[in-house]
Amino acid sequence: MNLTLLGINHRTAPVDVREKMNIPEERLAEAVADLVHREGIREGMILSTCNRVEVTACAGDEIDAESVIRRFLADHHHCDLGNFTQFFYRLRQEEVVKHLFRVASSLDSMIVGEPQILGQLRQAYATARTVGAMNGTLNDVVNQALAVAKRVRRETALGSAAVSVSYAAVELAKKIFGGLQGKTIFIVGAGKMSELAAKHLLRSGAASILVANRTYDRAQELAAAFHGTPVPFENLFERMAEADIVISSTGSSKAIITRPQVEKLLSARKNRPIFFVDIAVPRDVDPAINALDNVFLYDIDDLGHVVDANKKQREREAVWAEEIIQTEVQRTLKRLASREVVPTIVALEERLNQIRAAEMERYQGRLAGMTPEQREAVEGLTRGMMNKILHGPITELKNGAGEPESATLVKLISRIFGLAD
Amino acid sequence: MHDAFVWMALSFYALGILLIVPSVVRRRPSLSPASLGALGAGLATHAAALAFEAMRIGRLPVSDVRSALSFYAFLVTLAFFFVYLRYRIVSLGLFMLPLVFLLTLISALHPEASFDSSSFRGGWLLVHIGSIFLGYTALFLTFVAAVMYLIQERELKSKQPRGFYYRLPSLKVCEELYYRSLLLGLPFLSIGILTGFVWASRTWKGPWEFDPKILASIFTWLIYLVLFSNRVSGGWRGRRAAYFAILGFAAILVTFVGASMLSGEHGYIPKLREIP
Numbered sequence: 001m002n003l004t005l006l007g008i009n010h011r012t013a014p015v016d017v018r019e020k021m022n023i024p025e026e027r028l029a030e031a032v033a034d035l036v037h038r039e040g041i042r043e044g045m046i047l048s049t050c051n052r053v054e055v056t057a058c059a060g061d062e063i064d065a066e067s068v069i070r071r072f073l074a075d076h077h078h079c080d081l082g083n084f085t086q087f088f089y090r091l092r093q094e095e096v097v098k099h100l101f102r103v104a105s106s107l108d109s110m111i112v113g114e115p116q117i118l119g120q121l122r123q124a125y126a127t128a129r130t131v132g133a134m135n136g137t138l139n140d141v142v143n144q145a146l147a148v149a150k151r152v153r154r155e156t157a158l159g160s161a162a163v164s165v166s167y168a169a170v171e172l173a174k175k176i177f178g179g180l181q182g183k184t185i186f187i188v189g190a191g192k193m194s195e196l197a198a199k200h201l202l203r204s205g206a207a208s209i210l211v212a213n214r215t216y217d218r219a220q221e222l223a224a225a226f227h228g229t230p231v232p233f234e235n236l237f238e239r240m241a242e243a244d245i246v247i248s249s250t251g252s253s254k255a256i257i258t259r260p261q262v263e264k265l266l267s268a269r270k271n272r273p274i275f276f277v278d279i280a281v282p283r284d285v286d287p288a289i290n291a292l293d294n295v296f297l298y299d300i301d302d303l304g305h306v307v308d309a310n311k312k313q314r315e316r317e318a319v320w321a322e323e324i325i326q327t328e329v330q331r332t333l334k335r336l337a338s339r340e341v342v343p344t345i346v347a348l349e350e351r352l353n354q355i356r357a358a359e360m361e362r363y364q365g366r367l368a369g370m371t372p373e374q375r376e377a378v379e380g381l382t383r384g385m386m387n388k389i390l391h392g393p394i395t396e397l398k399n400g401a402g403e404p405e406s407a408t409l410v411k412l413i414s415r416i417f418g419l420a421d
Numbered sequence: 422m423h424d425a426f427v428w429m430a431l432s433f434y435a436l437g438i439l440l441i442v443p444s445v446v447r448r449r450p451s452l453s454p455a456s457l458g459a460l461g462a463g464l465a466t467h468a469a470a471l472a473f474e475a476m477r478i479g480r481l482p483v484s485d486v487r488s489a490l491s492f493y494a495f496l497v498t499l500a501f502f503f504v505y506l507r508y509r510i511v512s513l514g515l516f517m518l519p520l521v522f523l524l525t526l527i528s529a530l531h532p533e534a535s536f537d538s539s540s541f542r543g544g545w546l547l548v549h550i551g552s553i554f555l556g557y558t559a560l561f562l563t564f565v566a567a568v569m570y571l572i573q574e575r576e577l578k579s580k581q582p583r584g585f586y587y588r589l590p591s592l593k594v595c596e597e598l599y600y601r602s603l604l605l606g607l608p609f610l611s612i613g614i615l616t617g618f619v620w621a622s623r624t625w626k627g628p629w630e631f632d633p634k635i636l637a638s639i640f641t642w643l644i645y646l647v648l649f650s651n652r653v654s655g656g657w658r659g660r661r662a663a664y665f666a667i668l669g670f671a672a673i674l675v676t677f678v679g680a681s682m683l684s685g686e687h688g689y690i691p692k693l694r695e696i697p
Contacts, residue, residue, distance in 0.1 A: 157448040161587070175577060175586070178593030270655030273592065290578060294659040302580040309582045320447065 001137050001336055003096040004065035006073070006088055007047075007054030010110045013087035020077065021084070023048040028127050031076055036133040038068050043138035045128040047103070049120045051110050054103075056096060058138040066090055094333055097141050101325045104149035106159065113159035113314050118149050137336060148328045155324060158317040161310035166197045168306045169277050169298070170204050173245055176275050176296055180205040186243035187211045188236065188257075189250030190222045193279045197247050198226060210243060212236050214250065237261055241268040247277045248284040257285040262295060277303070337402030344410050345394055347419045352386045393417075423477070426470035427491065427529045433463030434498070434522050441514040445588055452511055460498065460514070467495045467525070483550050491528035494521045496558040504562065508598065512588045516565045545620040552613035557673055559606030560645070564670035566599035567663035574660060596659075599666060600652065607645050614642055634676060641672040 008021055023031050023046055035044040035055065040063030047054045055073065059065035074081045081088075091099050102108045106117050125142050128134045134142070152158060162171040170180070177183055183206045187194050190213045198209060209228030213219035216232055223230040231239045236256075240246065250256060257276070265274065276297040278285040283299055290297040298306070360367075360382065367378065393413050400406045413419070440456030471492060474482040482488035501517045504510070569589050576586040589595075621635070648665045651657035657665070 155447070155449070157587070160448070172577070175573070175591050176593065178591045178597075271658040273659065293661055296577055298580060305580055306582055309586075313587060317448075 001093065001340060002059045002061050002063065002065060003056070003093050003138065003141070004059065004069065005054055005056045005091040005096045005099060006066060006069045007052060007091075008084075008087045008089070009052035009054070009108070012089055013084075017084060017087050018050065018053060020079070021048075021053040021073070022050075023053065023076065025123075028124070029131050032128050032133045033131040034076070035069070035072050036131070038072060039063070041065065041068055043128075043136055044133045045124055045138060045142060047121060047124040049117070052103075052108075056100070056138060058136060094329065097144075097332055097336075098325065098329045100141060100145040101148045101329060102322075104145040105152040105321055105325060106149070107152075107318055107321055107325070111163055112318055113163075115159055118146070121149075122146060137339075140336065141332065144328070144332050148325060151328070152321045152324055156317045156320045158314060158321050161313050163307055163310055163314065165279075165300070165303045165307060166193070166200050168303045168310070169197050169247075170200045171310075172277075172296070172298060172303075172306065173201065173275055174204070176273055177244060182207045183244040184242050185209045186231075186240060186246045187222065187228075188246060188248040188284065189213060189252075189280065190218050191249040191279075194247045194249045195222065197277060197279070201245065202226065206245070210239055212239070237265070241265050243274070244272070245275045245277065247279065249278075249280040250284050252280070252284055253282060255284060255286045257289070259286050259288050259292070262286075262289045262292060266292065266294060279303075334402050337406065338398060341397045341401045341406065341410060344413060344419065345397055348393060348413065348417055349390060351417050351419055352390060356382050356386050423470050423473045424529070426466045426473065427525065430463045430467035430470060431522070431525045431529050433459050433466060434518065434525060437463055438514065438518045438522060441511070441518070445512045445515060448587055449511060451509055452505070452514070456514075460502070460518075464495070464498050464502070467491075467498065471495060481547065481550065483554070487528045487531045490524040493554060493557065494524035494528070496554055497521050497524075497561060500558050500562055504598065508590065508594060510590050510594070512569075513565070516569060517561075520561070545616055545623075549613055549616040549620055552609045552616065554613075556606045556609030556611075556613055557677070559602045559609060560666075560670060560673060562602035563599055563606060563666045566595050566602060567666035570595035570599060570663045571660065574663075592659075599663070603645070603649060603652070603666070607649055610642055610645060614638055637672070637676040641669065641676050644669040644672055 008018060010018070013021075025048075028046060028048065032044055032046050035041060035046065035057065040060045041057050042060065043058040045056045047056075055069045057065045057069055059068070070081050099108070100121075104118055104121050106113050106115065109117050121142075125134065125146070128142075129139075162168040173180055173183070180201060183201075185198055185201050185206050185208070187198055187209065190211060202209065209223070209226045210231050211219045211223040211226070211228050212231040212233050212235075213222070214233055216230065219230040219233075222228070246257075248257065262274075271294050273294045273296065276285050276289070276295070278297060278299040281300065285297055285299070287297065287299070289295050360379075367375065370378070397406075397409060397413065400409045437456050437460035440453060440459055444452050444456065471482060474488065481492070483492050497517060498521050501514060501521075504517075505513055570592060572585050573589045573592055573595060576582055576589075577592070590598075617635070617638070621632075644665065648657065648662065648669060652662060
């Protein structure tokens with residue numbers, strides 16, 4: 001096993017360097033093919049996203065894969081990599097395994113737990129496969145990374161809580177209404193933020209949208225964009241009873257939605273819950289209404305608090321995830337290591353079998369007079385001896401796999417039994 | 422045989438409840454097969470215990486406090502399974518099952534045989550007791566849903582989400598569970614009470630209307646009736662309805678346990694005094 005990873009990411013390199021090193025999707029297949037055709041490189045994969053560019057290679061034992069990858073990147077980008085050395089990190093062997101597991105599980109992402117990276121990794125893997133750059137150890141490692149990511153997703157809540165303000169609004173709406181199916185959203189005061197929140201809510205299944213704005217033209221414009229209904233500002237409270245979620249962001253200098261109005265709304269709605277998201281500063285909604293039964297009010301700071309709490313939750317979940325990854329790395333390394341000693345075990349068995357066959361051959365003449373049963377007994381006897389002799393070295397090889405002395409052991413056994421390398 | 426099975430059920434319940442804890446803490450999307458298995462085994466052994474007792478006395482074992490609690494615990498566990506399979510609320514078990522454990526423990530610690538009384542035979546009484554128990558089970562669910570609603574509502578109003586925010590279902594689900602169980606519980610409670618009246622008027626002598634347990638159950642019934650009619654008319658939702666559901670269940674407890682101590686005709690007196 002000779003794994004090497006050379007890469008940059010959002011922590012080690014500024015965006016202009018990442019841009020320069022980026023390998024666009026349409027050229028990825030060609031690039032991976034180029035990489036694995038270089039001397040000594042058996043397998044390769046390139047993961048290139050806006051936050052990271054990472055080249056992973058599995059090379060022959062004596063190959064300095066790092067310089068091969070450096071040369072490959074320099075050739076590919078037609079530049080001297082010397083200027084960029086400080087941005088790159090180089091990982092070897094088990095570091096590579098662990099890193100790929102963490103990347104796949106979104107623990108290395110800028111926003112920990114974001115789900116896109118898994119798809120990007122899957123894409124990079126598929127591309128490498130199609131050009132035949134995945135056929136051994138690296139193939140196993142990446143496959144395992146994808147499986148580990150699934151396990152992390154299943155066993156932790158790493159990606160479940162919203163970490164942006166507009167998603168926090170969607171999450172809160174779901175905590176109140178269950179799903180958003182069939183819910184009506186009322187945008188009061190058209191603005192960038194309210195537009196974004198409405199977009200998220202609609203994508204999560206909200207059914208219809210009402211838009212009111214001081215200037216009616218703007219309301220019409222925004223309503224058209226969302227296939228919604230514009231509402232004249234004078235009719236604000238007449239239509240508000242229809243809304244389950246009100247997103248307010250007018251430029252008004254004092255509260256426009258007050259407690260008596262909301263109390264009236266509630267009786268019109270037969271106390272069905274209503275959720276106010278007040279993203280205006282100064283605020284549009286009187287904070288006192290939060291005390292009303294079945295009314296929920298979040299202003300921009302409240303949403304920020306939710307995001308903070310969610311981030312803390314993610315950090316906690318990330319600790320669980322790291323534990324899973326630690327055990328999975330150990331398990332994978334153990335498996336890969338046991339594969340390393342397989343050729344020696346096979347050679348050993350072949351060697352002893354050869355000796356046995358040669359000796360049987362040599363005594364062919366003297367054994368000629370035996371009955372078939374006796375012949376069988378001699379076969380069994382020699383085979384039994386062979387297996388007993390093999391048992392010790394094979395057990396040692398298997399147990400030693402993955403331990404530091406494994407390579408020495410392999411060499412020693414090869415020498416003692418005269419195995420060809 | 423009965424006692425051995427009750428103790429087995431109790432151990433399985435304890436194991437099942439303990440195994441739910443890590444799933445809740447780590448916010449798993451569903452309960453682990455181990456905890457479901459333990460609870461299922463608890464339910465099965467509990468059913469066996471009840472079946473042995475029923476065969477021994479020749480009727481449903483509900484006529485003394487010990488058996489009644491045990492039977493009720495069994496129904497609540499059964500209800501837990503139904504609700505869990507429908508809603509997949511992982512934390513639900515921690516709200517419902519401690520009661521099961523407690524009730525089973527009480528009945529395991531009092532292994533004296535339930536007494537037999539000829540007055541407990543007969544169809545009317547079976548319908549009476551059966552309906553009351555089903556009603557109580559559903560209304561316990563209403564109570565649990567109300568408690569979950571209040572906790573989640575508090576989390577949402579506080580705007581500082583803590584542990585419960587992530588682990589309890591949405592208000593919508595609490596509300597739905599609350600309403601459906603009320604819708605199921607109230608008719609059973611009504612049938613139970615009405616059949617009780619019919620039976621009492623036929624069997625008992627004297628002013629049975631003033632039996633404390635009967636008065637308490639009428640009061641309980643009124644609470645739920647008010648709750649139900651206000652909910653249907655659209656007035657009551659959310660916090661207020663949840664508080665009332667909790668009040669209703671408190672009234673059930675008073676009826677079930679408290680009034681039994683004073684009641685002349687509901688037969689629990691001699692047994693209850695032995696509970697420390």
